[in-house]
Amino acid sequence: MNMYTIVLIAILVTMVLAVVRALRGPSVYDRVLAVNMFGTKTVLFLSVVAFLSGRRDFLDLALTYALINFVGVLAILVFVQRRFSVASSAKSED
Amino acid sequence: MNQVLDVLSWVLLSCGGFFILVGGIGALRMPSFYTRMHAASVTDTMASFLVIGGLILQAGWSLATVKLVAIILFLMLTSPTSSYAVANAALLSGMKPDTKFKANKGGRES
Amino acid sequence: MTILFAVFLLSLLVIIAVAIIRAENLFVALMLTTIFSLLMATNFFILDAADVALTEAAIGAGITTVIFLGALALTSEHEKPFVAVPWLALPVVAVTAALLIFASFDNPRLGDPEAPIHQHVVPWYLEQTPKLVDIPNVVTAILGSFRAFDTLGEVFVIFAACIGVLFLLSARKPSETRCTAPASVGLSQHLIPKVAGRFILPFIILFGFYVQFHGDFGPGGGFQAGAIVATGLILFALLEGEERALRAFPRWIMMAMAAGGALLYALVGVAGIAMGGKFLDYSVLSSDPIAGQHLGILLIEAGVGITVCGSLLLIFHAFAARESF
Structure with missing residues (x-):
């Protein structure tokens, strides 16, 4: 059994756990958390697969995710903050 | 020398796999959002450090090492940042951390 | 081994796809779409299509979430309940799916060097x-x-x-131009x-x-x-x-x-x-x-x-x- 394979299996199992969390919720933010987890696991999975299959030039893909995966989550924070501030300003107008 | 590196990266990768699994189980089994958040985000950073570290030992001196170091640096910056963003978004939307555990000595009020 | 991983990820993909269709909260559907994109990029990578995988990563990692959130901010978070049952759609979809499944039996095996795709213009390009x-x-x-x-x-x-x-x-x-949000x-x-x-x-x-x-x-x-x-x-x-x-x-x-x-x-x-x-x-x-x-x-x-x-x-x-x- 290759050492890469063991890590890959651990990552795949955790991916399933994250998907279960994303499907079960219960709140919206649990799902955001699951997506976040899934993103990190994808970076790790891609790096390990690049080594397992000997295609080390293709680490660019993992690097892409490591760099820009958090932009989506930041956008969620902006979105929630905006919705919250609109709601509170509407409340203060009443 | 090579064998020492192999064993070392074996250990690092296995530890990484262990932390990944622990984080996954924690994110699934913990009782409330913020505890799940804790389980997922803390192990995330640790596990990526270990796994990528194990890979670096295998890569030797090459372009792949530079890329892996870049990945680890960016992950250590972006992963806690996105955890912060998720927690803040939940807090802003009015989700209160569950503090009833302490008052009730472990029993959960519903 | 790689094929096993690919099949595993593809089955996850199917589960996510069904969940996206069934989700009524659009925000939840958006989150599941992001997972879908991550899975898709991983699959492309496993199947050796690094260029496509990089495209999926570049688009799916940030941009789609951001633009979908922009769209979500303009509408409500919940899907409108679907009242009419589309009876016509059911046989159309069923027949199309049956045809596609039937056609898939003629597909060459994955990675078969004799497959038409590898015989046509690809050797010339290479x-x-x-x-x-x-x-x-x-x-x-x-x-x-x-x-x-x-x-x-x-x-x-x-x-x-x-x-x-x-x-x-x-x-x-013109009447809608008043400012409501800071x-x-x-x-x-x-x-x-x-x-x-x-x-x-x-x-x-x-x-x-x-x-x-x-x-x-x-x-x-x-x-x-x-x-x-x-x-x-x-x-x-x-x-x-x-x-x-x-x-x-x-x-x-x-x-x-x-x-x-x-x-x-x-x-x-x-x-x-x-x-x-x-x-x-x-x-x-x-x-x-x-x-x-x-x-x-x-x-x-x-x-x-x-x-x-x-x-x-x-x-x-x-x-x-x-x-x-």
Whole structure:
């Protein structure tokens, strides 16, 4: 059994756990958390697969995710903050 | 020398796999959002450090090492940042951390 | 082993797809779509399609979430309940699915060297790329040179889509222009995203340029690079707020980029005619045909990247502007 394979299996199992969390919720933010987890696991999975299959030039893909995966989550924070501030300003107008 | 590196990266990768699994189980089994958040985000950073570290030992001196170091640096910056963003978004939307555990000595009020 | 992983990920993909259809909360559907995109990129990578995987990563990691959130801010979070049962759709879908499944029995085995796809033009491309174009990444040679006309079409499709979105979103009734929301401040009150984002931002842009110019040697190219650079600039807008982002990078530059990139691409083709060759034939651009090919691919990739970056930014800012009036 290759050492890469063991890590890959651990990552795949955790991916399933994250998907279960994303499907079960219960709140919206649990799902955001699951997506976040899934993103990190994808970076790790891609790096390990690049080594397992000997295609080390293709680490660019993992690097892409490591760099820009958090932009989506930041956008969620902006979105929630905006919705919250609109709601509170509407409340203060009443 | 090579064998020492192999064993070392074996250990690092296995530890990484262990932390990944622990984080996954924690994110699934913990009782409330913020505890799940804790389980997922803390192990995330640790596990990526270990796994990528194990890979670096295998890569030797090459372009792949530079890329892996870049990945680890960016992950250590972006992963806690996105955890912060998720927690803040939940807090802003009015989700209160569950503090009833302490008052009730472990029993959960519903 | 790899096939096992691929099958496993594909089954996860099916589960996620069903869940997306069943989700009634659109925010939840958006989150599941992000997971879908991550899974898709992983699958592409396992199946050795690194260029496609990089495209999926560049688009799916940041941009889609951001643009979908912009759309979500304009509508309600919940899907409207579907009242009428579409009886006609059921047999149509069933028949189509049965036909597709039936047709799939004729598919060659995965990775079969005798499959038609590997017998048709692919051997010619693989054989001629070192002689005619001389770059290591055959995918870039095919997309940029052999089938440059198709890629030109794609660039104009992106350009047309961007114009379409701008038309739809800039239509507004005069009575609706009153301001309800305070001006967007972005994340300027949050210290941690601000510090981390400012640190990461230059690296994202740098990585975008790396993908742009490394496209001849590895996975990458204009499309991916344009999306990555656009993600970086969107990150700036998220961190500093709309207003500052538009002051630093005004709308007319984005419009000039969206139109100018497509124009650059077409002009390279016309230059080929002017210098005595065919449309999009780069061999005549320089005295040495191979150097001409390199120059042509460099220019058209730059055109693709500029158009994609400009279009994505325009769409993002169109949503954001619509949100704040």
